Amino acid sequence: MAKDTKDLLNKVRKIEIKTRGLSTNLLSGEYQSAFKGRGMAFSEVREYEPGDEIRTIDWNVTARFNHPYVKVFNEERELSVMLLMDVSRSEVFGTIKQQKQDLATELCAVLAFSAIQNNDKVGVIFFSDKIEKFIPPKKGRSHILMIIRELLAFTPESKGTDVAEALRYFTSVIRKRCTAFVISDFISPSFEQALKIANKKHDVIALRLYDKHEDEFPDMGLIPVQDAETGEFHWINTGDKRVRDAFKAESLRRNAALSDQFRKSGVDFTSIGTHESYIKHLITLFKKREGRR
Numbered sequence: 001m002a003k004d005t006k007d008l009l010n011k012v013r014k015i016e017i018k019t020r021g022l023s024t025n026l027l028s029g030e031y032q033s034a035f036k037g038r039g040m041a042f043s044e045v046r047e048y049e050p051g052d053e054i055r056t057i058d059w060n061v062t063a064r065f066n067h068p069y070v071k072v073f074n075e076e077r078e079l080s081v082m083l084l085m086d087v088s089r090s091e092v093f094g095t096i097k098q099q100k101q102d103l104a105t106e107l108c109a110v111l112a113f114s115a116i117q118n119n120d121k122v123g124v125i126f127f128s129d130k131i132e133k134f135i136p137p138k139k140g141r142s143h144i145l146m147i148i149r150e151l152l153a154f155t156p157e158s159k160g161t162d163v164a165e166a167l168r169y170f171t172s173v174i175r176k177r178c179t180a181f182v183i184s185d186f187i188s189p190s191f192e193q194a195l196k197i198a199n200k201k202h203d204v205i206a207l208r209l210y211d212k213h214e215d216e217f218p219d220m221g222l223i224p225v226q227d228a229e230t231g232e233f234h235w236i237n238t239g240d241k242r243v244r245d246a247f248k249a250e251s252l253r254r255n256a257a258l259s260d261q262f263r264k265s266g267v268d269f270t271s272i273g274t275h276e277s278y279i280k281h282l283i284t285l286f287k288k289r290e291g292r293r
Helices: 003-034 060-067 100-117 141-153 164-175 192-201 243-264 279-292
Strands: 040-047 069-075 081-088 120-128 133-140 179-184 203-210 222-226 234-235 269-274
Touching: 003 100, 003 141, 003 279, 060 069, 060 120, 081 100, 081 133, 081 164, 100 120, 100 141, 100 179, 100 203, 100 279, 120 141, 133 164, 164 179, 179 243, 192 203, 192 234, 192 243, 243 269, 269 279
Parallel strands: 081 120, 081 179, 179 203, 203 269
Antiparallel strands: 040 069, 120 133, 222 234
16 A cells, blocks of 8 residues: 555544544534424324414315314434535644644534434535535445545645635535535635525535634734735734734724624624634534524
């Protein structure tokens, strides 16, 4: 076996051991409660009983028998879960514990294992400023391991980020309602309209990844900073407090606008830093969703 292949398989195995354990021991109950099947399949018609919702009345049958009848639905348990994974160059950034790309890979893996333990299908869309790869939803451990392999080994053709393009593609290619996690730093041109459309058809959750030093510069004097997506270098005087304050203010404004955009679109979201554990954020998000059901 070639060394590169062996190294890749070792990395896949390490991620499987860690994320499968986390999804089994910490997330299984929360995931199942937060993402119950959303589709409702018609089962039967029965006579109306006090307490039944008016909107479930079958008016045709009611008119025929001159007595109120209601439609009964059974919840369809099986879900499809789509992971929309940002593989642009800005994901290859991290100054503390790990890069955003490493964090995204683990998030994808732990969500995928949580889904298959719940008998859900899992698919992935890799995107930059274009659609890089589409893996259709399927079940099973071997499918998840293939996804993790792709996450670790994939090299995108493009460097930029276009969340709207990913959402438009997702909406067009996945017909049946599903749960979708968009995993990105969301440093992208406007995507509000595409997000609203996607969330009307599907159940969209946004996981924003960030690094502390994207939000606040430390005092390091005059430093060169490269834009990961354009390759351009800029010299920034981090020793100047006004520069640091302006950078922080712009970051706060951008993050507030992003949060506002998610809220207006009705999308659940959380922010996860490269310096911290993602598990507490996922559990909080899942419990919040469970509380609304």
